């Protein structure tokens with residue numbers, strides 16, 4: 001039977017000669033590995049006897065580390081709460097999606113505005129064709145003027161919507177704070 005390790009048990013193993021750390025709900029005995037740790041022995045000694053999940057993630061460990069740590073596993077840590085996987089990614093996905101959808105709905109409205117503008121232009125041109133007091137050139141210019149003003153409003157609105165999308169992404173990239181691993 002696998003015995004659950006309490007934080008008090010864990011805290012008893014905090015020296016170079018007896019070095020345990022907990023990562024993501026499991027406790028690892030890194031005594032034999034510490035000297036070979038690519039990130040250095042000091043950092044392991046610093047977090048020995050504690051739940052080092054946060055610094056572990058912060059260091060940006062990859063698959064090599066995940067594979068290597070299996071053989072050092074002692075057992076599960078008591079009271080570990082499993083965080084929803086890829087929470088940060090879900091936030092990013094949701095925020096980006098909302099940004100994209102607002103952009104998409106923006107362009108949808110832009111599309112209908114353009115249609116409105118074309119209809120207005122056509123009406124004005126037809127007025128020019130049938131009307132006695134309006135010349136074809138005047139009505140055509142009127143159509144262009146109306147089209148460009150409505151079009152500018154639409155473009156301005158679309159631009160602000162697009163800016164919102166960028167703003168969302170910036171916020172997403174700012175959270176959570178992750179320092180990328182150095183390339184070797």
Ligand code: HEM
Nearest residue numbers: 028038039043052055056059061062064065068069181182
């Ligand atoms: C639990 C067992 C651990 C194993 C098996 C492990 C393994 C590794 C490996 C293989 C690397 C090289 C980079 C990679 O391939 O990911 C690495 C780098 C590193 N590790 Fe660990 N590690 C462990 C725990 C920790 C802990 C608890 C810390 C605490 C802060 C830590 C801090 C670092 C740092 C700072 C680097 C260097 C990152 C860099 O500069 O590229 N490691 N580790």
